């Protein structure tokens with residue numbers, strides 16, 4: 036509260052711009068926000084959808100949703116505000132030119148301009164330079180866009196459609212926050228520098244300590260960090276505007292003088308700070324109310340709006356007002372009801388009278404004095420109409436493009452999070468002035484281990500659909516069948532399955548058994564078998580009719596993501612299955628799969644017709660391996676399972692006696708050291724990757740069985756791949772022992788043969804591959820299936 040009161044007299048703002056969750060300098064953000072007391076923001080162009088996930092098998096959109104929450108958690112610690120553009124993190128990109136072929140450059144630039152015009156930063160700071168030292172193409176692209184946006188935001192001819200909602204804005208300068216990491220030192224003593232290593236006695240922490248707590252929220256990236264203490268410098272070089280000589284914010288007025296008539300405010304705020312009583316913050320409330328009125332009488336403008344919000348929040352905090360609106364259910368179900376519990380307490384006995392509570396169409400007037408430290412509890416049940424919008428992240432509401440999200444509501448662009456499903460507006464009269472406090476209605480629970488938790492309240496349809504598989508492949512006929520799971524969120528829901536789904540391209544009939552289900556309870560899941568006869572590859576959609584006379588058709592499935600370190604995450608997609616008739620032959624039957632960091636390869640192998648056994652440590656120690664035609668290690672198995680080392684000899688013996696060990700990629704760096712011996716012969720793991728999913732795969736040994744048996748690999752097998760070809764190639768391999776099959780490279784780089792290494796060892800085979808089967812198989816890429824089948828067939832161990 037005391038920091039926030041002191042901040043009332045600081046009218047300055049800084050926007051930090053980079054490409055990904057984790058790019059931001061949390062120490063600098065903590066320092067700017069909590070020492071300098073500037074309004075500080077971080078614009079991450081992407082949500083980090085493309086990186087590796089160290090805590091689970093979520094990828095793509097799901098990973099972006101997790102990282103969105105990790106960034107929000109980081110900002111709650113370091114005091115920054117979070118923004119995003121529409122850009123999608125489509126995976127590693129070597130150059131900004133490649134990045135801009137997927138991001139719509141003009142659209143993403145308009146997003147950066149939009150955030151700048153809204154946020155009105157005095158200074159913009161980029162993590163990376165425009166010249167490429169930042170490595171990743173997204174990094175360089177983020178700097179290029181920030182520098183362009185500095186000029187464009189001030190130009191009324193650029194993106195004039197935004198000017199209905201925001202004004203043009205000229206920041207003072209763009210600074211590149213030079214760095215010294217990974218052996219790449221771009222700092223220099225002639226650059227402008229500031230010491231951000233100070234200690235904040237009000238918070239009891241140094242900015243280096245706050246930064247570490249903030250950064251450790253990036254758990255999906257394995258960025259747990261240690262705090263630092265003592266002097267530490269950040270270096271800057273201006274890339275737009277003038278070089279600062281004495282201060283970052285040089286040339287910007289950071290006082291109330293920048294608001295016409297604002298000078299009197301500054302004295303009022305000083306007085307509130309001077310008389311602030313740590314034990315009785317409520318003594319400051321009357322002064323804050325007067326300050327609110329004084330600011331409110333100023334002409335409209337950015338700082339008036341900003342400071343009113345700050346004072347408003349301070350009034351609630353200094354009053355000790357507790358205003359809670361919660362449910363005991365996670366879900367508000369369309370066509371059902373939800374009960375909201377209100378709990379208010381005027382804990383410090385401010386002069387406060389409850390006047391009004393508004394939620395949706397509920398609007399209730401009160402005239403109730405809130406007595407000191409007395410709970411006021413009441414509940415209200417609401418009907419959730421069929422047209423109440425489901426709780427969907429706005430950037431996923433309509434189908435995305437390859438490189439960016441489509442956002443129909445332009446005003447939503449930049450917003451970090453999902454809109455809350457219900458908001459309670461609570462109007463309280465404090466020292467004669469009415470204030471409306473807005474609280475998102477939350478699902479509140481007490482977890483036996485984690486304690487009291489607040490999670491989002493989520494609006495869902497009465498029935499949810501989920502298929503067991505997203506892709507069904509068929510090797511020999513046109514009949515596809517699978518399981519559709521229906522989950523009712525409402526007791527007594529009658530689901531009638533329709534024979535034709537929505538958007539069906541060719542009106543294919545889907546047969547369901549059973550096709551009429553009455554749910555006697557909520558949260559019950561009932562499986563339904565479906566059969567489709569198809570003559571070509573297609574997507575099939577499912578539809579469920581509610582027998583309630585209103586002909587509602589439901590077709591959504593819900594994805595849920597739960598981790599302890601972030602709030603509950605969900606989003607909806609149309610329930611669909613993609614069938615594919617593949618020309619695929621397999622040889623061998625039994626596969627042992629050693630799970631690594633998590634991937635969906637085993638499910639794909641089962642679809643191919645193999646019997647898959649997941650090999651845990653226990654399985655590895657107990658059982659013989661000779662029954663397996665191939666053993667495949669999941670992605671990063673040698674990074675995540677320390678116990679692999681114990682079974683090196685056993686695996687090598689298995690190979691030597693005629694087995695077939697296929698090792699998918701592992702990393703070799705400080706966050707992912709290899710923890711066990713992998714191979715019978717030497718090779719190292721590099722960071723070489725081929726990020727162009729259409730890069731040529733030049734065949735080095737056309738006669739090799741892996742290209743011929745049981746499937747003849749043809750150029751078409753390398754069509755339709757997604758995101759990339761291969762990552763973490765092998766390097767320095769034993770040339771006597773290993774054969775390489777492909778050479779490949781990204782544009783402008785030299786050819787590399789490390790994507791697939793095969794060695795004969797005794798009677799069996801050992802393979803290391805950086806080819807991204809873990810992406811291509813779940814995406815249903817035919818060539819990846821055929822190549823995987825050939826790897827499994829290498830030892831031709833058994834006919835069946």
Ligand SMILES: [Zn+2]
Pocket residue numbers: 054055057058171174
């Ligand atoms: Zn990055």
